[in-house]
Amino acid sequence: MITEFNVIEKFFKKNTDVPLGIGDDAALIEKDKDHFWAIAQDTLNVNTHFLKNTNPINLGWKSLAVNVSDMFAMGAKPKYAFLSIALDKVENDWLKQFSRGLFRCAKEYGVQLIGGDTTRGKLSISIVLMGEVHKKFVLKRSHAKINDDIWVTNTLGLAAFGLKNLKTQINCPEGLKSKSIKALEKPKPTNITKNNFSRLFHAGIDISDGFIADLGHVLEQSKVGAIIQLDNLPINPWIKKNKYLDCALNGGDDYELILTADKKQRNQILAQSKKLNIQIYNVGEITKNQDLRIHNNKGYPIKLKTRFFRHFK
Ligand code: ADP
Ligand code: MG
Numbered sequence: 001m002i003t004e005f006n007v008i009e010k011f012f013k014k015n016t017d018v019p020l021g022i023g024d025d026a027a028l029i030e031k032d033k034d035h036f037w038a039i040a041q042d043t044l045n046v047n048t049h050f051l052k053n054t055n056p057i058n059l060g061w062k063s064l065a066v067n068v069s070d071m072f073a074m075g076a077k078p079k080y081a082f083l084s085i086a087l088d089k090v091e092n093d094w095l096k097q098f099s100r101g102l103f104r105c106a107k108e109y110g111v112q113l114i115g116g117d118t119t120r121g122k123l124s125i126s127i128v129l130m131g132e133v134h135k136k137f138v139l140k141r142s143h144a145k146i147n148d149d150i151w152v153t154n155t156l157g158l159a160a161f162g163l164k165n166l167k168t169q170i171n172c173p174e175g176l177k178s179k180s181i182k183a184l185e186k187p188k189p190t191n192i193t194k195n196n197f198s199r200l201f202h203a204g205i206d207i208s209d210g211f212i213a214d215l216g217h218v219l220e221q222s223k224v225g226a227i228i229q230l231d232n233l234p235i236n237p238w239i240k241k242n243k244y245l246d247c248a249l250n251g252g253d254d255y256e257l258i259l260t261a262d263k264k265q266r267n268q269i270l271a272q273s274k275k276l277n278i279q280i281y282n283v284g285e286i287t288k289n290q291d292l293r294i295h296n297n298k299g300y301p302i303k304l305k306t307r308f309f310r311h312f313k
Contacts, residue, residue: 025073038076043126060101067129069189073206075139075198076131086121139204144222148260158183160251187255228284
């Protein structure tokens with residue numbers, strides 16, 4: 001099976017002279033003596049990444065939020081954005097609402113829009129985002145260390161469950177239904193750069209492809225493995241009880257963070273996160289043995305069904 005990663009590897013990945021190029025949530029280039037610019041680009045295409053009738057305010061928000069998420073995954077503070085938008089026709093109302101959502105997100109995360117490109121074509125939104133990060137505290141995918149704790153923010157699987165809800169009728173609590181659709185349409189990246197909280201961690205990645213797939217990237221690039229305690233993963237109890245566990249393990253679009261940190265930081269992370277009102281959970285540990293295991297409450301590994309896991313192996 002050919003994935004986007006094969007394509008990038010085969011056709012686009014060449015040697016460069018930057019501190020960090022293709023392969024992480026953002027590239028790094030020199031900013032000043034102590035800082036890098038982290039730069040990332042993410043695209044949302046109609047019918048691939050969102051349904052045509054998606055609320056434009058939410059779509060504007062999400063277009064930027066998915067890039068903000070890549071900045072936080074690097075420990076970087078988002079700053080400047082370029083917006084490239086293809087439109088099949090100019091609809092004033094739609095654009096008014098889209099831009100309102102975009103700028104609400106920009107305000108929330110301290111981003112300024114400073115350029116872009118507007119063209120005719122099938123609806124597609126692509127944003128380049130630049131952020132600043134201290135050189136000593138970059139959270140690379142390759143920085144996980146053996147025995148590190150593994151941390152996850154907020155909740156896993158809501159976005160994928162929201163998509164299921166949009167596609168089929170699921171008999172779940174009404175509150176969970178609206179919450180999960182909101183998670184899909186208006187993701188809220190967790191700002192771990194507040195009060196230098198991100199400096200407590202070694203490695204970071206945001207969850208766009210699914211928890212296992214994205215944790216797999218960290219393990220692969222850090223040349224380590226992991227043991228995850230299923231019961232410690234933040235999953236909505238109804239989703240877990242009703243056999244939608246796959247949404248949490250393999251569902252995409254969560255834009256939560258997976259982080260690793262030295263065990264010595266555990267108390268500091270818990271105390272700081274409480275102060276900053278950040279929901280973060282200790283879900284497992286990095287191992288020397290280079291495979292990924294998820295243990296149930298009896299301590300047995302559960303069977304993982306994912307192509308990314310095989311790819312990682
Ligand atoms: P993310 O999910 O964090 O946005 P991706 O999985 O989209 O990251 O991309 C993986 C890496 O490949 C990133 O470093 C990204 O910049 C790079 N990449 C993706 N597509 C291309 C491309 N067409 N040309 C060059 N680099 C690319
Ligand atoms: Mg990412």
